[in-house]
Amino acid sequence: xxxxxxxxxxxxxxxxxxxxxxxxxxxxxxxxxxxxxxxxxxxxxxxxxxxxxxxxxxxxxxxxxxxxxxxxxxxxxxxxxxxxxxxxxxxxxxxxxxxxxxxxxxxxxxxxxxxxxxxxxxxxxxxxxxxxxxxxxxxxxxxxxxxxxxxxxxxxxxxxxxxxxxxxxxxxxxxxxxxxxxxxxxxxxxxxxxxxxxxxxxxxxxxxxxxxxxxxxxxxxxxxxxxxxxxxxxxxxxxxxxxxxxxxxxxxxxxxxxxxxxxxxxxxxxxxxxxxxxxxxxxxxxxxxxxxxxxxxxxxxxxxxxxxxxxxxxxxxxxxxxxxxxxxxxxxxxxxxxxxxxxxxxxxxxxxxxxxxxxxxxxxxxxxxxxxxxxxxxxxxxxxxxxxxxxxxxxxxxxxxxxxxxxxxxxxxxxxxxxxxxxx
Numbered sequence: 287x288x289x290x291x292x293x294x295x296x297x298x299x300x301x302x303x304x305x306x307x308x309x310x311x312x313x314x315x316x317x318x319x320x321x322x323x324x325x326x327x328x329x330x331x332x333x334x335x336x337x338x339x340x341x342x343x344x345x346x347x348x349x350x351x352x353x354x355x356x357x358x359x360x361x362x363x364x365x366x367x368x369x370x371x372x373x374x375x376x377x378x379x380x381x382x383x384x385x386x387x388x389x390x391x392x393x394x395x396x397x398x399x400x401x402x403x404x405x406x407x408x409x410x411x412x413x414x415x416x417x418x419x420x421x422x423x424x425x426x427x428x429x430x431x432x433x434x435x436x437x438x439x440x441x442x443x444x445x446x447x448x449x450x451x452x453x454x455x456x457x458x459x460x461x462x463x464x465x466x467x468x469x470x471x472x473x474x475x476x477x478x479x480x481x482x483x484x485x486x487x488x489x490x491x492x493x494x495x496x497x498x499x500x501x502x503x504x505x506x507x508x509x510x511x512x513x514x515x516x517x518x519x520x521x522x523x524x525x526x527x528x529x530x531x532x533x534x535x536x537x538x539x540x541x542x543x544x545x546x547x548x549x550x551x552x553x554x555x556x557x558x559x560x561x562x563x564x565x566x567x568x569x570x571x572x573x574x575x576x577x578x579x580x581x582x583x584x585x586x587x588x589x590x591x592x593x594x595x596x597x598x599x600x601x602x603x604x605x606x607x608x609x610x611x612x613x614x615x616x617x618x619x620x621x622x623x624x625x626x627x628x629x630x631x632x633x634x635x636x637x638x639x640x641x642x643x644x645x646x647x648x649x650x651x652x653x654x655x656x657x658x659x660x661x662x663x664x665x666x667x668x669x670x671x672x673x674x675x676x677x678x679x680x681x682x683x684x685x686x687x688x689x690x691x692x693x694x695x696x697x698x699x700x701x702x703x704x705x706x707x708x709x710x
Contacts, residue, residue: 294421295422295433297486298417298421298434299434300482300483300485301410302437304479304481305407305410305411305414305438305479305483306439306441307442307445309542310443312400314545315446316468317385318339319550319559320465321393324465325392326396339663339667341664342400344663347663350405354412357370357413367413368413368486371413374408374412375480376406377402378403378404378410381399381400382399385400385403385469386470416644418434418632418633419636419641420491427636427637428581429578429579429582432574432577432578432579432625432626432629432630435628436572436575439567439570440568446563452467452470453560521638523638523697524705531631531690532690533686534590534687534690535628536683536686537597537687538597538624540662540665540666540686541597541600541620541683549613551670552676552677554610565617565618566620569618573623573625574625574628577623577627577629578630586637589630590627591695593623593626594687594690597623600619604616604677605677605678605681637699638705
C-alpha cells in the first residue's frame with residue numbers, strides 16, 4: 287500500500303478530493319435542498335420541483351453525452367488531457383461561484399448555473415479518469431482507483447461537515463441566517479475545488495503521444511472518434527460492459543442526485559437528510575478502500591455485482607420506509623458500496639481498453655454513464671409526477687440495477703484484456 291502512495295498517485299487523487307466538494311455539497315446536498323426551499327419555493331407541489339431538478343440533471347447529462355466522446359478523441363489526438371481537464375474544471379468553478387449570486391425565486395437562473403456546473407464537473411472527470419492508466423500498473427488499478435474515490439469521500443465530507451455547521455449555527459460564523467450560510471457554502475466549494483486541483487497539474491504526467499496544435503487535434507479527434515465507434519462495436523466485451531454500466535450506474539447517480547429531494551418529498555426534515563448524507567460520505571471513505579482490496583482478491587466483477595445487489599435492496603427498502611432511522615441506516619448501507627461500485631467499474635474498464643487510447647475510450651465510458659443519468663432522474667421525476675407518488679418514482683430505479691446486473695454477468699474480463707493488448 288505504501289508503495290502505491292507515490293507523488294503521482296497522491297496528486298492524481300487530490301483532484302478527486304477537490305471536485306468531490308461539488309458532487310457532495312452542491313449536487314447531492316445543498317442544491318436540491320436549497321432549490322426546493324429557496325429558489326423554487328413558489329412551486330405548490332413537491333413533485334413539480336422534483337421534476338424540474340430531474341429535468342436539469344438530464345439536460346446536463348445530455349450535454350456530456352454529446353461532448354464526452356468527442357473531447358476524449360481530441361485529447362488523445364493532441365495530448366491535451368490536462369489542458370481539457372483545466373478548461374472544464376474552470377467552467378465548473380465559475381458556475382459554482384455564480385450560485386452565490388442567485389436570488390430567492392430565481393429558480394431558472396439557479397438551474398442554468400447548476401446545469402453548466404455539472405457539465406464542467408462531468409467533463410473534467412473524462413480526462414481525470416483517463417490519466418489513471420499513466421500512473422498505475424494494471425495489477426494496482428483497483429487500489430489506485432479506490433484511493434481516488436476514497437480521497438473524494440473524505441475531502442467532500444470534510445468540507446460538507448463545515449458547511450453544515452455553518453447552516454446550523456449561522457450566527458457563530460457571522461451570517462444573518464441559514465440561507466446566507468448556504469449561499470456562502472457554494473463559494474467555499476469553488477475555492478476548495480480550485481486549490482486542491484493544483485497538484486494534478488504540477489505532478490501528474492500527460493500521457494505520451496504526439497503533441498499537435500489545437501486545430502490539428504480537433505480535426506484528428508473527429509477522425510479518431512469515427513474510428514473508435516467502429517472499434518467499440520468490434521470489441522464485444524467493451525460494448526457489453528458499457529451497456530451494463532450505462533444501466534446500473536444510472537441507478538447509482540440517480541440516488542446520489544435525488545436522495546435528498548426524495549427524503550423531503552416523503553416528509554423527512556432537512557437536517558436529518560443532511561446528517562444522513564454526511565454519514566454516507568464518512569462511511570464511504572474507508573469502504574472505497576475496502577472495495578479496492580475486495581476487487582484485488584476476489585475479483586473486480588464479483589465486487590461490482592455485490593454492490594448492485596445491495597443497491598437493488600436499497601431501492602426496494604426506500605419505497606417502503608417511513609422512519610428517520612431507516613433513512614440513516616440506508617445512508618450507512620449506501621456509503622458501504624457507493625465508492626466501491628464506482629472505483630471497481632473504473633478499474634475494470636481501464637483493464638479492457640487500449641492504454642494509448644484511454645481518454646477516447648473513457649470519453650465513451652463517461653458518455654454511457656451520463657446518458658444513463660438522463661434516464662434515471664426523468665424516470666424518478668416523471669413517475670412521481672404522473673402518479674403523484676415519489677415512492678413509485680424511487681422504486682422505478684430498481685429496474686436499472688436488475689437489467690444492468692444481468693448484462694454484467696455475461697462480460698468476459700479475460701477476453702477483454704486479451705483484445706486490449708492486441709490493439710495496443
